[in-house]
Amino acid sequence: MTAAIHVEDLVKEFGSTRAVDGVTMEVPAGSVLGLLGPNGAGKTTIVRMLATLTRPDGGRARVAGFDVVTEAHQVRGRIGLTGQYASVDETIPGWDNLYLIGRLYRLPPRRAKALADELLERFRLSKAAKKLPRDYSGGMRRRLDLAASLVGDPEVLYLDEPTTGLDPRSRLELWDMVRSLVARGTTVLLTTQYMEEAEALAENIVVIDHGRVIAEGTPAELRGRTGGQVLRIRPDRGADLTEIARQLSGTGGRSAVADPDEGLITLPVGGQEELTAALHVLTASGVPIDGIETHTPSLDEVFLTLTSGDPADDPRRTA
Ligand SMILES: Nc1ncnc2c1ncn2[C@@H]1O[C@H](COP(=O)(O)OP(=O)(O)O)[C@@H](O)[C@H]1O
Ligand SMILES: [Mg+2]
Structure with a gap:
């Protein structure tokens, strides 16, 4: 062509x-x-x-x-x-x-x-x-x-x-x-x-x-670049979100993000194995869970993931 x-x-x-x-x-x-x-x-x-x-x-x-x-x-x-x-x-x-x-x-x-x-x-x-x-x-x-x-x-x-x-x-x-x-x-x-x-x-x-x-x-x-799915976990109120996010981050090499304002933890999961591993960690932690769901990121979320760079790292600034 x-x-x-x-x-x-x-x-x-x-x-x-x-x-x-x-x-x-x-x-x-x-x-x-x-x-x-x-x-x-x-x-x-x-x-x-x-x-x-x-x-x-x-x-x-x-x-x-x-x-x-x-x-x-x-x-x-x-x-x-x-x-x-x-x-x-x-x-x-x-x-x-x-x-x-x-x-x-x-x-x-x-x-x-x-x-x-x-x-x-x-x-x-x-x-x-x-x-x-x-x-x-x-x-x-x-x-x-x-x-x-x-x-x-x-x-x-x-x-x-x-x-x-x-x-x-x-x-x-x-x-x-x-x-x-x-x-x-x-x-x-x-x-x-x-x-x-x-x-x-x-x-x-x-x-x-x-x-x-x-x-x-x-x-x-x-x-596909973002790994397919995002796991959203809503622990019971009063749970230590940061600690749960830390434990989840150990499962698949991706970082879980705690959002205390929303009471949510989100974790990108690449495939079934990562999803299963994350659920194991959650169960083992014994934290009571209010809700859990997986969702396919919208293309705009993918775009945001791709373009979210630190402006301080801007490689164009030569002066
Ligand atoms: N004529 C110009 N003089 C100086 N800087 C410019 C000029 N045109 C564009 N820029 C700068 O170049 C960068 C890219 O701009 P532009 O091509 O207009 O981006 P976009 O169309 O994607 O919004 C920006 O930082 C903009 O400020
Ligand atoms: Mg333009």
């Missing part, structure tokens, strides 16, 4: 901050990659380099077979970008925006008109064709951004946090629209802060934090 996006050891520095610190990744043609990371992780900076809007300080990137630095012009002709740097003009109607972008792409007037109609229809904006984007709802505005990014019929589309700030319904609508794009063969690089969104749309996920790749794989593989 050919890679639509090929990134090798990409670096971007802002002063003493390494916003992107040696990122390597590949996006097969026709697939969706979810680039997942918290605020400030470096997602937008990566997208901007791949969109030729900012120059890498190190490493290489090829998009649709072209180098983003030495063949930036060819790259620009093959990509679409929506998100924090969308090109929609707030002061002219939605239809006119799409028409003008079509003319910028040197489409003949008749073709640009037809395309503006077609895109508004496809993104359910026909009724808002003559309205100004600044009067659109958040969901409509994002749909117009997405429509605008498709005027050039891009092979590769960057969606930079396309649903941040949208209500749940508009988010689901946008997800459907992204899916239909992908069904047409467009390669998508989607950045998001939500594991749920990455899982809904992407077959592969790259998790970044502090400009570095900290995990990658399919959603199922990432779930």
